[in-house]
Amino acid sequence: MEFYNKVKSQQDQPDQGELKVSVFTEDGTRPVENALVRISYTGESGQTVEEVRTDSSGQTPILELKTPPLEYSMEPVEEQPYAEYTIQVQAEGFENTEIAGTQVLPGVVAQQSIKMAFQAEASFERLVIGPHTLFAEYPPKIEEAEIKPVNESGEIVLSRVVIPEYIVVHDGSVNDTTAPDYYVRYKDYIKNVASSEIYATWPDDTIRANILAIMSFTLNRVYTEWYRNKGKDFTITSSTAYDHKWIRGRNVFDSISRITDELFENYLSRPDVRQPILTQYCDGRMVQCRSRGWMTQWGSKSLGDQGYSPIEILRYFYGNDMYINVAEEISGIPSSWPGYDLNIGATGEKVRQLQEQLNVIAGAYPAIPKVGEDGIYGERTSESVRKFQNVFGLPETGITDYQTWYKIQEIYVAVSRIAELN
Numbered sequence: 001m002e003f004y005n006k007v008k009s010q011q012d013q014p015d016q017g018e019l020k021v022s023v024f025t026e027d028g029t030r031p032v033e034n035a036l037v038r039i040s041y042t043g044e045s046g047q048t049v050e051e052v053r054t055d056s057s058g059q060t061p062i063l064e065l066k067t068p069p070l071e072y073s074m075e076p077v078e079e080q081p082y083a084e085y086t087i088q089v090q091a092e093g094f095e096n097t098e099i100a101g102t103q104v105l106p107g108v109v110a111q112q113s114i115k116m117a118f119q120a121e122a123s124f125e126r127l128v129i130g131p132h133t134l135f136a137e138y139p140p141k142i143e144e145a146e147i148k149p150v151n152e153s154g155e156i157v158l159s160r161v162v163i164p165e166y167i168v169v170h171d172g173s174v175n176d177t178t179a180p181d182y183y184v185r186y187k188d189y190i191k192n193v194a195s196s197e198i199y200a201t202w203p204d205d206t207i208r209a210n211i212l213a214i215m216s217f218t219l220n221r222v223y224t225e226w227y228r229n230k231g232k233d234f235t236i237t238s239s240t241a242y243d244h245k246w247i248r249g250r251n252v253f254d255s256i257s258r259i260t261d262e263l264f265e266n267y268l269s270r271p272d273v274r275q276p277i278l279t280q281y282c283d284g285r286m287v288q289c290r291s292r293g294w295m296t297q298w299g300s301k302s303l304g305d306q307g308y309s310p311i312e313i314l315r316y317f318y319g320n321d322m323y324i325n326v327a328e329e330i331s332g333i334p335s336s337w338p339g340y341d342l343n344i345g346a347t348g349e350k351v352r353q354l355q356e357q358l359n360v361i362a363g364a365y366p367a368i369p370k371v372g373e374d375g376i377y378g379e380r381t382s383e384s385v386r387k388f389q390n391v392f393g394l395p396e397t398g399i400t401d402y403q404t405w406y407k408i409q410e411i412y413v414a415v416s417r418i419a420e421l422n
Helices: 002-008 186-197 204-224 254-263 297-305 310-318 349-364 379-391 402-421
Strands: 016-025 036-041 048-053 063-066 083-090 096-104 109-116 124-128 166-170 181-185 266-269 323-326
Touching: 016 036, 016 083, 016 096, 048 063, 063 083, 083 109, 096 109, 109 254, 166 186, 166 204, 181 186, 186 204, 186 254, 204 254, 204 266, 204 297, 204 310, 254 402, 297 310, 310 323, 349 379, 349 402, 379 402
Parallel strands: 016 109, 096 124
Antiparallel strands: 016 063, 036 048, 036 083, 083 096, 166 181, 266 323
16 A cells, blocks of 8 residues: 555656556457446555546557656666556456556556456456566576477477467466466467566667567477476466466556567577577576576666667677577468568558458457458558557558568457357
8 A cells, every 4th residue: 555655646747657458358359349447556446547448449548547756667676666557347248357466667558458258147357467577576497408408209399490379378387286277379478478577668679688588488398398298288387487477367568569579480599409599587686697697687678778789688698609590480370471561552462361351350340441352552451551550559550561460460360260160
């Protein structure tokens, strides 16, 4: 309670962050329109600070909310650098849903997705988001070899590095048989972990370096089938002692989401090593690991402040023979990136594929205008792309760049699968 009183009474002009809530059906593919969204300080759920309804895309407007000062997230301090809000959602025909602990940082947009189950009878679902790893104490990482042996008898190893569509997250420690497993889209997993382990207020190149390390570690687990070779049914755990901190249902941040979409094909390599490197790290404040040759998160922030590029940050910690590689395949994508931006005047089969996919997506998201499937990128196609970008939190340019192309592929696959089931 003391923290929230302090947030609300911070001098004359407390810092502000932004929050956008998106409400979907339980399968995550259909927006819930006209849902009532109430926002309050966590711990003071009876005192609503915002009350809004979702639009036809299941989204609220971007809301400005009070936060602690920016400097709390820029240096290791004792004060909590983010505000925590509780979001309550009601919609006709759905279970009432509440998420407590949504984290809002100053100067960035917190994006909170909420999935609502269809109502069978009077019911209520509540989810509590745990604290950030840079603020609370979590178990330190157990040291492992960064390159795994792959020639042992009986080991299953993939033949090439593939970006998976989904990974299976075991929400607990390795041997906790009571912990549930969750199927999570690969990019959503990376965004969740990065939002749980670094601050979105940090320099973009620091965020890039950390996301590259998170992705490379994760793809090492995928490539070597690390846990499946130990008789487990999952890809990775949510335990910081073994893997990364993944928090079910937590919000992500716009800067982290944007950079993940930009980099998601990449991982870290060393010469003559086929597998992604198991890039381990620690915070560098509560846990020290420089003597192990690992990256420290606060150290990466300091280098970003000094203008270091992502690869310079990574080489500072992991050595000069570390380099950025690109995966050979992306799973679950019906059509690969054409290699150049699609803009007004573009023509051809890739444009036609784009138009067909936008029209399928528009069936679930009516705010996105349908277009003629003529293979010509005209004003109407540009406007449809711009609205898609607005709905899914991308820069609203009307140009189908790399990030927009792959986001359209992702949403198209999700929407068309549900249509097939129905």
